[in-house]
Amino acid sequence: MPTPPITLYVHETCSKSAAACTHVDHLIARTGVGVAVRNYVSEPLSADELHGLLAALDADPVRLVRGWDDRDPASTSTDDVVRHLIRHPEDMQRPILQLGDRAIIARPPELVIEALQPVIDTATTRAPSDTPARSVD
Numbered sequence: 001m002p003t004p005p006i007t008l009y010v011h012e013t014c015s016k017s018a019a020a021c022t023h024v025d026h027l028i029a030r031t032g033v034g035v036a037v038r039n040y041v042s043e044p045l046s047a048d049e050l051h052g053l054l055a056a057l058d059a060d061p062v063r064l065v066r067g068w069d070d071r072d073p074a075s076t077s078t079d080d081v082v083r084h085l086i087r088h089p090e091d092m093q094r095p096i097l098q099l100g101d102r103a104i105i106a107r108p109p110e111l112v113i114e115a116l117q118p119v120i121d122t123a124t125t126r127a128p129s130d131t132p133a134r135s136v137d
Contacts, residue, residue, distance in 0.1 A: 003119055004100025007036045008112070009045075009053075011094045019109035020095040027116060031123035044089040050082045053096065056103035063105060066091050 008024055010017035024035045045053065054061045060073035061081040068076070085092050095106045097115055106112045113120075 003033055003122070005036070005098075006033065006100075006116070006119070007038055007098045008106075009038050009040045009092070009094065009096040009098070011041055011090065011092075012039050014094050016107060016109050017095045020097070020106050020112045023109060023112045027113075027120060031120055033116075033119055033123050040092055040094075041090050045085070045092075047082050047086060050085055051078065053098060053103055054078050054081065056098055056101050057096075057105070058102065059105065064093050064096075066093050 008020055010021060021037060024037065027033060028035060054064060057064060061078045062068050062071045062073045062076045064081055065071075065084060093105050093107070095109060095112070097104050097106045097112050099115060099119070102115075104111055104115050106115070
């Protein structure tokens with residue numbers, strides 16, 4: 001079974017994002033699994049990408065916005081979140097790991113390892129590729 005696309009969304013000045021990138025680098029070294037790393041501040045997500053990410057996230061959409069912890073999820077729509085993050089991409093929670101049609105807020109960053117464990121287990125049972133791939137978008 002092929003590995004679903006894996007993307008790690010990070011903010012370059014965030015220590016939690018840096019820790020998640022370290023976990024991803026170790027994963028690549030061990031398994032050769034490709035992971036795209038995207039700095040969503042220098043390369044903001046489109047409205048369609050944000051809607052897709054929110055659909056994959058196993059949490060209320062309001063959780064994707066830093067500083068909105070006191071907001072009532074029932075009174076904040078997905079469109080409200082998308083409009084805000086289009087204007088203020090730096091407010092997106094970080095890091096975010098998307099694995100196919102599933103996404104998590106990786107806080108603490110060790111959640112990256114937990115979420116990727118099935119991929120790690122599958123990849124370590126077969127020979128890793130000759131060229132590990134960490135692409136930075």
